[in-house]
Amino acid sequence: MAKNNLYNKITSKFTFNQPKSSPNLKKNNLNSQDKKNYQNINNENFSKSTIKNSQQETQESNSSKTYIEPSLQSYKELKIIIKNRRSIRQFTPYKPPYKIIFEILETCFYAPRAGNVMNSEIIIIEETSKKVTISNLCYQQSWIAQAPYIIVITSSKDDIQKLYPDISQRFSTQNTSAVIENFLLLIHSAGFASCWVQSFQEEVLKDYLGIPPNLEIHGIFPVGFAKEIPQKPINPDINMKISYEEYGNKNKQ
Numbered sequence: 091m092a093k094n095n096l097y098n099k100i101t102s103k104f105t106f107n108q109p110k111s112s113p114n115l116k117k118n119n120l121n122s123q124d125k126k127n128y129q130n131i132n133n134e135n136f137s138k139s140t141i142k143n144s145q146q147e148t149q150e151s152n153s154s155k156t157y158i159e160p161s162l163q164s165y166k167e168l169k170i171i172i173k174n175r176r177s178i179r180q181f182t183p184y185k186p187p188y189k190i191i192f193e194i195l196e197t198c199f200y201a202p203r204a205g206n207v208m209n210s211e212i213i214i215i216e217e218t219s220k221k222v223t224i225s226n227l228c229y230q231q232s233w234i235a236q237a238p239y240i241i242v243i244t245s246s247k248d249d250i251q252k253l254y255p256d257i258s259q260r261f262s263t264q265n266t267s268a269v270i271e272n273f274l275l276l277i278h279s280a281g282f283a284s285c286w287v288q289s290f291q292e293e294v295l296k297d298y299l300g301i302p303p304n305l306e307i308h309g310i311f312p313v314g315f316a317k318e319i320p321q322k323p324i325n326p327d328i329n330m331k332i333s334y335e336e337y338g339n340k341n342k343q
């Protein structure tokens with residue numbers, strides 16, 4: 091497949107709900123065109139094509155012939171995505187199509203990983219009563235249950251431990267955090283919203299969801315469409331964070 095065609099194939103699905111700036115911070119949900127687009131996507135036969143297409147995209151993008159070169163355009167778009175992603179704690183009743191959620195989950199695993207070990211796993215929860223229980227177990231953060239999906243991301247250090255016994259906890263955490271950042275950025279870039287929730291009664295929640303004792307819950311992620319416009323992020327003073335040649339030297343030669 092020609093480079094441009096592949097690029098279009100991958101990106102066209104996502105253009106329907108991406109305003110030029112602030113992707114998912116649109117006030118009050120979806121306009122009628124957005125709704126139509128989501129409906130169309132929902133109507134596609136998920137089981138028939140999604141997994142196959144995803145694998146095909148990967149093979150095509152791995153092949154030197156169809157490699158999609160990063161471009162100034164993709165750099166600019168990614169910068170906007172990163173800078174505009176915010177934690178959202180109010181959701182509309184509209185449900186993002188599962189097909190896109192699945193694609194996002196599949197894609198977020200393309201993250202760097204210590205020992206090349208994929209030690210993260212995901213549970214998707216849609217049932218209302220379960221969402222309420224989970225929000226209660228997150229110390230009564232009741233807004234969590236509003237979201238159409240709750241996605242639980244777990245990590246296990248078992249496989250990493252075999253390779254790096256002394257540092258497995260850190261590697262396990264770092265691997266899963268890289269997956270999570272991919273996830274949050276993809277969610278935002280598709281026009282959806284989420285928030286990394288880490289305050290919960292872990293042992294009770296693990297028991298409730300049948301999560302084996304050797305796994306850790308790495309985060310709870312309510313996912314839906316934003317119903318709030320969050321405040322602008324505080325600009326980090328990057329000069330305070332960068333040193334040159336040695337720690338603490340703020341003077342660039």
Ligand SMILES: Cc1cc2nc3c(=O)[nH]c(=O)nc-3n(C[C@H](O)[C@H](O)[C@H](O)COP(=O)(O)O)c2cc1C
Pocket residue numbers: 175176177178179231285286287288289320323
């Ligand atoms: C490890 C971690 C745990 C967090 N836990 C919670 C939480 O339990 N509840 C919540 O509302 N937000 C939680 N957050 C979201 C942060 O409050 C939020 O990312 C931070 O205030 C920066 O805002 P922003 O994400 O909008 O840029 C958590 C974030 C991280 C990275």
